[in-house]
Amino acid sequence: MLSIGKLSRATGVKVPTIRYYEQIGLLPEAERSSGNQRLYGRRTQERLAFIRHARELGFALEDIRELLALADDPERSCAAADRIAGRQLAAVNARLRRLEALRDELERMLAHCSSGRIADCRVIEVLGNHALCGHEHATGDDLSA
Amino acid sequence: MLSIGKLSRATGVKVPTIRYYEQIGLLPEAERSSGNQRLYGRRTQERLAFIRHARELGFALEDIRELLALADDPERSCAAADRIAGRQLAAVNARLRRLEALRDELERMLAHCSSGRIADCRVIEVLGNHALCGHEHATGDDLSA
DNA sequence: ATAGGATCTCTAGTCGCTATAGCTTCAAGG
């Protein structure tokens, strides 16, 4: 049985994050030692590794909750898992296209900037005047970069 | 002078977001009508359009705060604006590389899934066993996709 | 005059953690 710290080192998931996953029910409530400290066995370690890998692939915690439920039930059809992964792939592709457009516009902005006075700065100018962009950008929900 | 709703329609920024920008000091406190409703002139409208465009390019609000300060001072050197945009470009490029790796792994997972039982599902299997991936992924701070 | 949309303030919720405070427990060294 591993302490939370050892589990953290073994999986690369930080201690408070492990406790958080338990709190939101992604990990089962841990067994406790006589002194009330969490103890973990192999099963939970594997579960946590699964969660971590899925997070690295960008799955949302709610998706991971579903994937875990599927993984727990090996007789079910994996169509649902496929659907979740397919949705994730589509989201990643959408994000890729959007980021490529942003990269292009940032490069254009920077290429034209002569690093002189602000009054002549292409960066500031383009930001202030959308008509100077080469294209439309997404207007909606995906503004983080 | 525009009401907040008209400013919202004119710029594509939602009403609560405009109020939020005022609250955090990104927009100046609006003038008020006799009935205490916000009124906006051309200057604020331009400022908001600038903010929106920068957000679309993925700049953080704190970066935008700096860029706005620079835009307000046309005699200054635009080296600082260049630096901010360059940093943003580097972040976008890093994110692009990472997303491409994710896309590749998701595609591999999906390509090998025969849509049969969970027990044979490549998607679940790869998530559970990191050794099955073709590569390392980022371990750190950029897990959203 | 009134109906209904727009606006006001304030609070709380989202996601996935991360940080802090103030406590208890555990493991190693003397």
Add this chain to the structure above:
DNA sequence: CCTTGAAGCTATAGCGACTAGAGATCCTAT
């Protein structure tokens, strides 16, 4: 056996960038 310091515990608050809701007020059109 005792001490010390690391590691653990709970609970709460904060991050970024909004979004949603409640309940009150205002403005406009008929």
